[in-house]
Amino acid sequence: METGTADMRRLYELLWVTPSGPRRGPRPTLTLAAIARAGIAIADADGLDGLTMQRVAESLDVTKMALYRYVPGKAELVALMLEAAMGEPPPPRAGVDWRGQLDDWTRQMFDRFRHHPWANAATIGPRLPGPNELAWLERVVAALTGTGLTGGEQLDVAVLLIGHARNLAQHSAASTAETPGRAWEAGFATLLQGRAERFPALDVALRSAAAEAAGDQALDFGLARILDGIQALITTRTAGARAPEGTRQGE
Amino acid sequence: METGTADMRRLYELLWVTPSGPRRGPRPTLTLAAIARAGIAIADADGLDGLTMQRVAESLDVTKMALYRYVPGKAELVALMLEAAMGEPPPPRAGVDWRGQLDDWTRQMFDRFRHHPWANAATIGPRLPGPNELAWLERVVAALTGTGLTGGEQLDVAVLLIGHARNLAQHSAASTAETPGRAWEAGFATLLQGRAERFPALDVALRSAAAEAAGDQALDFGLARILDGIQALITTRTAGARAPEGTRQGE
DNA sequence: ATACTCTGTATCCGACGGACACAGTTTTGA
DNA sequence: TCAAAACTGTGTCCGTCGGATACAGAGTAT
Structure with a gap:
C-alpha cells in the first residue's frame, strides 16, 4: 500500500483530470467507470478482502493485467471506487435552514x-x-x-x-x-453473564437498554x-x- | 480474514480466559503479552500492512510458525494487540462532574x-x-x-x-x-487552485481557516x-x- | 504502405498467511 | 525408575495475491 508521493500524481490525474485528446492505438475495451462499478459490486458483496484484481478482471471478461493499463494498483482502484460510490451529493432542499x-x-x-x-x-x-x-x-x-x-x-x-x-x-x-435491532448490545449482554460485578454500570445500562426501542x-x-x-x-x-x-x- | 463463528470461541478464550492449570509439555518460551507487545511495536512503526507474522517472529527470535502455537491467526493477533494497546482505562478523577x-x-x-x-x-x-x-x-x-x-x-x-x-x-x-497544524486544509487549498468557482463556499472557508489557529x-x-x-x-x-x-x- | 503507439495477454516473481508432519522436551502415571 | 503422553518449536510446502516485464496484435498518423 503506502501511497507515496510518486503515485500521488497519477492518482490525482485519475480522479481529477478528464480523458482528453485523440488517442493513437487500439480503442480501450474498458472504462474507468466500468472498472469502478465492477469493483464496487464485488466489494459490496465480499468486502475489501474479497476484492481481488483477478475477480474484477473476470467480471469484466479480461485478464488481470489488463486492469493495470487503466489503474496503477489496487489502492488507486479503491480510491476510484470510493469516489464513484459516494457519487455527487444530493442537491440541497430549498427553504430549509x-x-x-x-x-x-x-x-x-x-x-x-x-x-x-x-x-x-x-x-x-x-x-x-x-x-x-x-x-x-x-x-x-x-x-x-x-x-x-x-x-x-x-x-x-x-x-x-x-x-x-x-x-x-x-x-x-x-x-x-x-x-x-440492538444486536450489538445483545452480544455485550452475553459477555456480561457472570461478570456484572466487574462492570456494574454497564450491566445496568444494558438491561435498561434491552427494554428500549431498537x-x-x-x-x-x-x-x-x-x-x-x-x-x-x-x-x-x-x-x-x-x-x-x-x-x-x-x- | 472473515472471522467466523468457529474462530470466535478461540478468540474469546484468548481475550477473556486466563491461562490455567499445570501444563504438560515443555515450557513455552513466549507469552501472549510479549507477542502482542512485539506486534504493537511493529504496527506502530509500519502500520498494519507492515505487520507480518514473519517480522513479529523475527523480533522475538522464533520461527514464524511458532507464533501459531499461541495465536490462531493474524486477525486474532491484531485483536490481542488492540486490547493491549488500549490498556486499562485511567481511573476517573475524583470530584469531577x-x-x-x-x-x-x-x-x-x-x-x-x-x-x-x-x-x-x-x-x-x-x-x-x-x-x-x-x-x-x-x-x-x-x-x-x-x-x-x-x-x-x-x-x-x-x-x-x-x-x-x-x-x-x-x-x-x-x-x-x-x-x-492544518496540513489537511493545506492539501485541500492546493486542490482548489483554479477551481474556486466550483466549490465557492469551501474556497471561502479554507481561506478563512488558513488565518486561524492550528x-x-x-x-x-x-x-x-x-x-x-x-x-x-x-x-x-x-x-x-x-x-x-x-x-x-x-x- | 509504413512506422509508431497503445492495448491486452502470457509468464514470472516475491511476499504473505497458513497447513502439516516431525523431532525434541517436560510432565504424568505405573 | 521408566515409558507413555502431551506440548513446543522447526522445516517444508502450498495457494493466493499484487505487481513487473516482455511480447504480439490492433489501430492511427505520416
Missing part, C-alpha cells in the same frame, strides 16, 4: 456508507479527495455560510458530521446481518446532540458581540 | 488511538470486545449514571464519543508527519459541541416534565 440541511446531509452520507460497508475501511488514513468528495464537503460549508461560524469551525463541523455518519454506518453494518436510534441520538451543540454555538455567535464577520481568531 | 469525566475520557481515548494509528483500521467491522474495551465503556456509563439518561442513551453517548475520538485521531495522524482544535471543537448537546438533553431530563428549551425536533 442550516440545521435541516445538515441533518439531511448526514443521513445521506450515512446511507452511502451503509450501502457500501467497505467504504469505511477505504477512508482510513490520509488520502486524496476526489471531486465528489469535495462536493459533499462544499454542501456542509455552504449550509453554514452566514451562521457566524468561522471557516475553520465550518470545516470542523464537517469533520464531526462525517465522522458520525461513518461511525454509525459501521455500527449498523454489524447488526444488519444479524438481529435487526433501530437506528444511535444515529438519531448522536446527530441530535451534535446539532444541538452547534445550534448553541451559533446562538451565542449571532446574539453575542456584533463584531464584523471577518476572521476573528482571538476568542 | 459527568462533563469533566467524559471530556477526560474522550481525550484519553484520543491519545491511545493517536499513539497507535493502526488501531483505527483494527476497529472496523464487528469484533469481540476484550476486558479492557469493556472497562473503557464502563467508565462512560458510570459517569452518566444518575443524569437521567436511559441506559440506551448512555450507550449512545459512548458510541458517539468513541467515534469522535477515533475520527479525530485519524485526522490528526495525517497531519503529524507533515506540517503540524493544532488539535478540531478535537476540542467537536467535543465541546457534543458535550453541549448532551448537557442540553440532561438539563431537560433533570428539569422534569417541564417545558424544555427549543431543542425539540420534529419527527
Whole structure:
C-alpha cells in the first residue's frame, strides 16, 4: 500500500483530470467507470478482502493485467471506487435552514456508507479527495455560510458530521446481518453473564437498554446532540458581540 | 480474514480466559503479552500492512510458525494487540462532574488511538470486545449514571464519543508527519487552485481557516459541541416534565 | 504502405498467511 | 525408575495475491 508521493500524481490525474485528446492505438475495451462499478459490486458483496484484481478482471471478461493499463494498483482502484460510490451529493432542499440541511446531509452520507460497508475501511488514513468528495464537503460549508461560524469551525463541523455518519454506518453494518435491532448490545449482554460485578454500570445500562426501542436510534441520538451543540454555538455567535464577520481568531 | 463463528470461541478464550492449570509439555518460551507487545511495536512503526507474522517472529527470535502455537491467526493477533494497546482505562478523577469525566475520557481515548494509528483500521467491522474495551465503556456509563439518561442513551453517548475520538485521531495522524497544524486544509487549498468557482463556499472557508489557529482544535471543537448537546438533553431530563428549551425536533 | 503507439495477454516473481508432519522436551502415571 | 503422553518449536510446502516485464496484435498518423 503506502501511497507515496510518486503515485500521488497519477492518482490525482485519475480522479481529477478528464480523458482528453485523440488517442493513437487500439480503442480501450474498458472504462474507468466500468472498472469502478465492477469493483464496487464485488466489494459490496465480499468486502475489501474479497476484492481481488483477478475477480474484477473476470467480471469484466479480461485478464488481470489488463486492469493495470487503466489503474496503477489496487489502492488507486479503491480510491476510484470510493469516489464513484459516494457519487455527487444530493442537491440541497430549498427553504430549509442550516440545521435541516445538515441533518439531511448526514443521513445521506450515512446511507452511502451503509450501502457500501467497505467504504469505511477505504477512508482510513490520509488520502486524496476526489471531486465528489469535495462536493459533499462544499454542501456542509455552504449550509453554514452566514451562521457566524468561522471557516475553520465550518470545516470542523464537517469533520464531526462525517465522522458520525461513518461511525454509525459501521455500527449498523454489524447488526444488519444479524438481529435487526440492538444486536450489538445483545452480544455485550452475553459477555456480561457472570461478570456484572466487574462492570456494574454497564450491566445496568444494558438491561435498561434491552427494554428500549431498537433501530437506528444511535444515529438519531448522536446527530441530535451534535446539532444541538452547534445550534448553541451559533446562538451565542449571532446574539453575542456584533463584531464584523471577518476572521476573528482571538476568542 | 472473515472471522467466523468457529474462530470466535478461540478468540474469546484468548481475550477473556486466563491461562490455567499445570501444563504438560515443555515450557513455552513466549507469552501472549510479549507477542502482542512485539506486534504493537511493529504496527506502530509500519502500520498494519507492515505487520507480518514473519517480522513479529523475527523480533522475538522464533520461527514464524511458532507464533501459531499461541495465536490462531493474524486477525486474532491484531485483536490481542488492540486490547493491549488500549490498556486499562485511567481511573476517573475524583470530584469531577459527568462533563469533566467524559471530556477526560474522550481525550484519553484520543491519545491511545493517536499513539497507535493502526488501531483505527483494527476497529472496523464487528469484533469481540476484550476486558479492557469493556472497562473503557464502563467508565462512560458510570459517569452518566444518575443524569437521567436511559441506559440506551448512555450507550449512545459512548458510541458517539468513541467515534469522535477515533475520527479525530485519524485526522490528526495525517497531519503529524507533515506540517503540524492544518496540513489537511493545506492539501485541500492546493486542490482548489483554479477551481474556486466550483466549490465557492469551501474556497471561502479554507481561506478563512488558513488565518486561524492550528493544532488539535478540531478535537476540542467537536467535543465541546457534543458535550453541549448532551448537557442540553440532561438539563431537560433533570428539569422534569417541564417545558424544555427549543431543542425539540420534529419527527 | 509504413512506422509508431497503445492495448491486452502470457509468464514470472516475491511476499504473505497458513497447513502439516516431525523431532525434541517436560510432565504424568505405573 | 521408566515409558507413555502431551506440548513446543522447526522445516517444508502450498495457494493466493499484487505487481513487473516482455511480447504480439490492433489501430492511427505520416
